[in-house]
Amino acid sequence: xxxxxxxxxxxxxxxxxxxxxxxxxxxxxxxxxxxxxxxxxxxxxxxxxxxxxxxxxxxxxxxxxxxxxxxxxxxxxxxxxxxxxxxxxxxxxxxxxxxxxxxxxxxxxxxxxxxxxxxxxxxxxxxxxxxxxxxxxxxxxxxxxxxxxxxxxxxxxxxxxxxxxxxxxxxxxxxxxxxxxxxxxxxxxxxxxxxxxxxxxxxxxxxxxxxxxxxxxxxxxxxxxxxxxxxxxxxxxxxxxxxxxxxxxxxxxxxxxxxxxxxxxxxxxxxxxxxxxxxxxxxxxxxxxxxxxxxxxxxxxxxxxxxxxxxxxxxxxxxxxxxxxxxxxxxxxxxxxxxxxxxxxxxxxxxxxxx
Amino acid sequence: xxxxxxxxxxxxxxxxxxxxxxxxxxxxxxxxxxxxxxxxxxxxxxxxxxxxxxxxxxxxxxxxxxxxxxxxxxxxxxxxxxxxxxxxxxxxxxxxxxxxxxxxxxxxxxxxxxxxxxxxxxxxxxxxxxxxxxxxxxxxxxxxxxxxxxxxxxxxxxxxxxxxxxxxxxxxxxxxxxxxxxxxxxxxxxxxxxxxxxxxxxxxxxxxxxxxxxxxxxxxxxxxxxxxxxxxxxxxxxxxxxxxxxxxxxxxxxxxxxxxxxxxxxxxxxxxxxxxxxxxxxxxxxxxxxxxxxxxxxxxxxxxxxxxxxxxxxxxxxxxxxxxxxxxxxxxxxxxxxxxxxxxxxxxxxxxxxx
DNA sequence: ATCACACTTGGGAGCGCTCCCACAGTACCT
DNA sequence: AGGTACTGTGGGAGCGCTCCCAAGTGTGAT
Numbered sequence: 001x002x003x004x005x006x007x008x009x010x011x012x013x014x015x016x017x018x019x020x021x022x023x024x025x026x027x028x029x030x031x032x033x034x035x036x037x038x039x040x041x042x043x044x045x046x047x048x049x050x051x052x053x054x055x056x057x058x059x060x061x062x063x064x065x066x067x068x069x070x071x072x073x074x075x076x077x078x079x080x081x082x083x084x085x086x087x088x089x090x091x092x093x094x095x096x097x098x099x100x101x102x103x104x105x106x107x108x109x110x111x112x113x114x115x116x117x118x119x120x121x122x123x124x125x126x127x128x129x130x131x132x133x134x135x136x137x138x139x140x141x142x143x144x145x146x147x148x149x150x151x152x153x154x155x156x157x158x159x160x161x162x163x164x165x166x167x168x169x170x171x172x173x174x175x176x177x178x179x180x181x182x183x184x185x186x187x188x189x190x191x192x193x194x195x196x197x198x199x200x201x202x203x204x205x206x207x208x209x210x211x212x213x214x215x216x217x218x219x220x221x222x223x224x225x226x227x228x229x230x231x232x233x234x235x236x237x238x239x240x241x242x243x244x245x246x247x248x249x250x251x252x253x254x255x256x257x258x259x260x261x262x263x264x265x266x267x268x269x270x271x272x273x274x275x276x277x278x279x280x281x282x283x284x285x286x287x288x289x290x291x292x293x294x295x296x297x298x299x300x301x302x303x304x305x306x307x308x309x310x311x312x313x314x315x316x317x318x319x320x321x322x323x324x325x326x327x328x329x330x331x332x333x334x335x336x337x338x339x340x341x342x343x344x345x346x347x348x349x350x351x352x353x354x355x
Numbered sequence: 356x357x358x359x360x361x362x363x364x365x366x367x368x369x370x371x372x373x374x375x376x377x378x379x380x381x382x383x384x385x386x387x388x389x390x391x392x393x394x395x396x397x398x399x400x401x402x403x404x405x406x407x408x409x410x411x412x413x414x415x416x417x418x419x420x421x422x423x424x425x426x427x428x429x430x431x432x433x434x435x436x437x438x439x440x441x442x443x444x445x446x447x448x449x450x451x452x453x454x455x456x457x458x459x460x461x462x463x464x465x466x467x468x469x470x471x472x473x474x475x476x477x478x479x480x481x482x483x484x485x486x487x488x489x490x491x492x493x494x495x496x497x498x499x500x501x502x503x504x505x506x507x508x509x510x511x512x513x514x515x516x517x518x519x520x521x522x523x524x525x526x527x528x529x530x531x532x533x534x535x536x537x538x539x540x541x542x543x544x545x546x547x548x549x550x551x552x553x554x555x556x557x558x559x560x561x562x563x564x565x566x567x568x569x570x571x572x573x574x575x576x577x578x579x580x581x582x583x584x585x586x587x588x589x590x591x592x593x594x595x596x597x598x599x600x601x602x603x604x605x606x607x608x609x610x611x612x613x614x615x616x617x618x619x620x621x622x623x624x625x626x627x628x629x630x631x632x633x634x635x636x637x638x639x640x641x642x643x644x645x646x647x648x649x650x651x652x653x654x655x656x657x658x659x660x661x662x663x664x665x666x667x668x669x670x671x672x673x674x675x676x677x678x679x680x681x682x683x684x685x686x687x688x689x690x691x692x693x694x695x696x697x698x699x700x701x702x703x704x705x706x707x708x709x710x
Numbered sequence: 711a712t713c714a715c716a717c718t719t720g721g722g723a724g725c726g727c728t729c730c731c732a733c734a735g736t737a738c739c740t
Numbered sequence: 741a742g743g744t745a746c747t748g749t750g751g752g753a754g755c756g757c758t759c760c761c762a763a764g765t766g767t768g769a770t
Contacts (some may be wrong), residue, residue: 061487066756132416
């Protein structure tokens, strides 16, 4: 008798119907309702119909927490975005990724947990969080090569998908844009326009994608039989100011250059300013091609030719991949490095007036 | 004997320590550990220390699902962003809001659930979702006046905070930028620069914020003793194309105008193009002031004077408000319309070359 | 008729927590 | 000595599910 009726049976906040109530209404057992709700095939037609009717009438929606507790899964994935990155990339990058993820999740019961990691303190908080809270999987956006998070997740045996590789032989599942082809295409485009002295402004080269864009640049030169002059390569850091600085260096070293492939639109904006300051006409004297096809590209003067990569689609594909990994959870280690876990998405050159 | 040892006690995936194990280790009861973990004051110093030691040694992290189930709360809030909006606003709007929310959540156990709502189908899916899944509260970004979601949430008795009001007497809790003062300041600035024939391009006027900006424009004119010529008001829709069109109309109707206050930077970008096409010099012939201080403002040519509103701070304040509402959950209806539930944040004029 | 083997179904146990009651211990009055 | 009033603590019950075993029913082969 001790504790009983602590809270009246129907007196709970909101009073949402439970499995049990649905079962009673449909005149079946709990297990059966559970089977119907979870789409198990081992239920007869009539029973299923009866249960579904009861579900509708009562407006039953399963309690997530109870389900998570009983089934030891959470039906949630986390999207982890480093704060710094969210500033650099193509402006709508963040919302596009989220939109893609959302779209892929739309037909699912999964929910999306968002985390922005700024400093290291937050990073370790996140680590603790992920360790304890069991999301079913994690989407990691643009991790740096030295980030400990991926390893941690592997240790915790939580599925991960990265956007972008950390290196050529990334062991984790990833989705990446074809940066090499994108850059190569951009430079080939400049060459086809008659440019011969083509410089490049790179992103941070410890970011693999930036390295790829540089590789693509070089490949295009080689393919065209132009020799790769290292004086034409100016490293920068994805920022507008970095773009300014690099453009300045380039003009100092190779005053005769007639085109620049810039590894991001933001840096291209900086470069364009310097070109104007130094009296260089775009595209008359110097043609310019950017990368990202971000919002600023078509607003630049002249509008900037740029390489578009499908951000939203990346979000979608990452999510597909992650859901697949979660679904066929095999004992860790049994998972190989099969090709289903690596997806390269094509880029597209968007020609505008700057080239 | 029937069912037992279905899963070995320690054999669960991941094998994370439970409250019970911590209790055993610390030589206390479950209740006591729970009290320590939840920061209850009714625990003696020594016991607390012992439990904390056990928690550390075992690396205990409470299981969220179990907690949610037992306590009938979720420790999660949802951020709902209409898809369309995420495109219009100041470019980094989305990530800024999220960053603010994240910052406010940082010291909390709360997690952030993100939902982008596109079409009506998704909207009703979300409604169902919120009805069933019990988040502890919802942040609603830029809802339209006719959106049924706020009402639904009120019915479900789920705390809500809006970013931006739907009308002057918004009954729900909200955080908004001081659009009136921002606009008034911008126009006063133009007046102080000697401009006398000042037009405005408005946003969608069924968005309350757009209406406020128009009001601010008018107030500034009145304060300066200039008469409000309705021919100087051109309604648009927050898009670049809309800005182009409105600027065209303005020039057609009032060729002599010497300044325009535009209710968003994106529209200002459109307006600026038209000014260039029509041979008007900025700021020589026509001064331009935008609103949002988005990424494009300082990249325009000439750089655009604009009104900045603190997006990240709005996210932070919204979250603070929501957490407070969740914390002192009083029986619905008992909550009044007190001022703690309405926050107006100041805007700031960022002067650049365009004015 | 008997057995083997489906296919369905009911419901016990248990997931890891919180909540609350009961009770021990201590202190301070009458 | 007995009463009252705390503070701390242990642990039962229960949150709403899933999982699985057992049992019921039906079918066809022996």
